[in-house]
Amino acid sequence: MIEVLAPGPYATVQDLGRPGFAHLGVPRSGAADARSLRLANRLVGNAEGLAGIELTLGMARLLFHDGAWVALAGAPVDASATHAPSAGMGAPFWVPPGAELRLGMPAWGLRTYLAVRGGIAVEPVLGSRSTDSLSGLGPEPLRAGTLLPVGPPEGGIAVDLAPPPEPRPAVLRVTPGPRDDWFAPDALGVLCARPYTVSQDSNRVGVRLNGAELVRAREGELPSEGMVTGAIQVPPSGQPIVFLADHPPTGGYPVIGVVREADLPVAAQLRPGDEVRFTVRPGR
Structure with missing residues (x-):
């Protein structure tokens, strides 16, 4: 215990x-x-x-x-x-x-x-x-x-050691879409041009970011649709939110891109005030 x-x-x-x-x-x-x-x-x-x-x-x-x-x-x-x-x-x-x-x-x-x-x-x-x-x-x-409470042990103790990770610049690779057509033609370029700063309002639901505004090309809102971990949802403020583990299963704001799964641990370790950059990974 x-x-x-x-x-x-x-x-x-x-x-x-x-x-x-x-x-x-x-x-x-x-x-x-x-x-x-x-x-x-x-x-x-x-x-x-x-x-x-x-x-x-x-x-x-x-x-x-x-x-x-x-x-x-x-x-x-x-x-x-x-x-x-x-x-x-x-x-x-x-x-x-x-x-x-x-x-x-x-x-x-x-x-x-x-x-x-x-x-x-x-x-x-x-x-x-x-x-x-x-x-x-x-x-x-x-x-x-x-x-x-602690469960009964199973298996043996590992003999290998895992060196602690080194701090590195935070870069998140993004696959465009599925709703990148809802944004101005240069929006993905804007997303990747300069770093964003992690907001104090971030939590296990998502990493809220402050930085360059992602401008819409279309008005209105989408009907709610399924969301995945890593989705970059953009509310009317134009400030992106990267969804983490406790994100809602659906959402109505357009998703400009999705952070690749291998980079989700990087997003999960961002603390308020940190800077993060995006880079586009082509393909759907």
């Missing part, structure tokens, strides 16, 4: 989400940076899809009633556990029974993933243990006093 003493600014339980329910109006949700959750799980011998803890800007304190192997991936944080050697990113480490694990603020990036051998075993909803911040499905966001 793990007791949350302090969750930091925002922390939730996340696995790889609940796909297959969009036709019922249920978003997929799941880890915003799924690549980092998968890595953390592999490091402690878990299946990649087991639930872990997604920490936004770190600063959490967790009390381990029982000893456990854990691993951290994603935005790099300092970590220390009482009565234990120094802990770090990208390698499994042991947290003794009764120890408190303290996590600092990331040096860069936004979301850090904590995997525990056996996985976080809260009650699943529609086959997933993910907290969906938009629909409210799944467990509530973590708060002081939350108790998290």
